[in-house]
Amino acid sequence: MKAPPFAYARARSLSEVFDLLERHGDAAKILAGGQSLMPALNMRLSSPELLIDISRLGEHAGIQVKNGHVHIGALTTHSYIGESADIRKHLPLLTDAALHIAHPAIRNSGTFGGSLALADPAAEWPACCVALDAQIVLASKSGTRRVAAREFFQGLYATAMKPGEVLTEVAIPIPGAGYRHAFLELARRRGDYAMVGVAALAKVVNGAFTDVRLTYLGASEKPVLATKTSQVFVFKGFSENSLKEAQQMLAEELSPSADLYTSAATKLHLAGVLTARAMQQLAA
Numbered sequence: 001m002k003a004p005p006f007a008y009a010r011a012r013s014l015s016e017v018f019d020l021l022e023r024h025g026d027a028a029k030i031l032a033g034g035q036s037l038m039p040a041l042n043m044r045l046s047s048p049e050l051l052i053d054i055s056r057l058g059e060h061a062g063i064q065v066k067n068g069h070v071h072i073g074a075l076t077t078h079s080y081i082g083e084s085a086d087i088r089k090h091l092p093l094l095t096d097a098a099l100h101i102a103h104p105a106i107r108n109s110g111t112f113g114g115s116l117a118l119a120d121p122a123a124e125w126p127a128c129c130v131a132l133d134a135q136i137v138l139a140s141k142s143g144t145r146r147v148a149a150r151e152f153f154q155g156l157y158a159t160a161m162k163p164g165e166v167l168t169e170v171a172i173p174i175p176g177a178g179y180r181h182a183f184l185e186l187a188r189r190r191g192d193y194a195m196v197g198v199a200a201l202a203k204v205v206n207g208a209f210t211d212v213r214l215t216y217l218g219a220s221e222k223p224v225l226a227t228k229t230s231q232v233f234v235f236k237g238f239s240e241n242s243l244k245e246a247q248q249m250l251a252e253e254l255s256p257s258a259d260l261y262t263s264a265a266t267k268l269h270l271a272g273v274l275t276a277r278a279m280q281q282l283a284a
């Protein structure tokens, strides 16, 4: 299928984007990498009158490390993040997650900001941002504001972004010494969206877990930081018994929906399997 007709504007500055958003309201949509929006248009799932192309706003692409944070510009592509030495050094969870996103052609165009703004519950970046306690920077005509990733994702394809706002950057605190990570997901074929996945971070001090953050993707309408499940390992360490208890706890914290191929019960079971694998990796 082909997209319905639309007007196109290539923005040369953020203020031009703000003006266009103000003038056209809901009838306008921001176009970044186009890897989700263009298929949605072609399938007639969305029919904006105007696409505002922000892909040439180069100042909003790239990675900077300063003041204990990694700042990732909204227009940074999935590939760039996956190949970045700074990311590998400071946020290796993202390096591991990048390889699970679609295929190289999509990773070369799709952007970090586009993925977060879309808020697909099975996407990798939203879960990583929640696990890493990232701050999402939103800009509009009236200034900028920061929203914690844990507040930003509000439901199925729903975020805290307000009309007129553009996601410009994400600031991620660099985990201190002693933090370990694991990123695991199960997909029907390599490159498919995950059936279920986990972005895991844990601090280990003298062999004991002092902070565990198990964040699940594809297991609810938004990424879920399963705090009670994570706490089991802080209080009881990693053993067969604590794992069993944590897997039971997961049923309280996750609410997966069935899709065409996988029932909700199977997804919950798979989340438990991934929990075991992630914890083995973190404890090793």
Ligand SMILES: Cc1cc2nc3c(=O)[nH]c(=O)nc-3n(C[C@H](O)[C@H](O)[C@H](O)COP(=O)(O)OP(=O)(O)OC[C@H]3O[C@@H](n4cnc5c(N)ncnc54)[C@H](O)[C@@H]3O)c2cc1C
Residues within 6 Å of the ligand: 029, 030, 031, 032, 033, 034, 035, 036, 037, 038, 039, 074, 100, 101, 102, 103, 106, 109, 110, 111, 112, 113, 114, 115, 117, 118, 122, 123, 124, 125, 165, 166, 167, 168, 191, 192, 193, 194
């Ligand atoms: C076959 C296929 C497989 C895929 N598999 C995966 C996968 O496994 N995991 C995964 O995470 N993704 C997957 N994707 C999606 C891909 O990662 C997209 O690149 C990403 O979701 C959206 O980024 P984009 O830059 O392409 O955004 P676009 O498609 O340009 O935009 C997506 C949405 O976000 C809005 N938007 C974009 N940027 C901003 C911004 N800066 N501020 C405010 N709003 C903005 C747009 O208006 C639009 O509503 C897949 C896509 C395809 C086609």
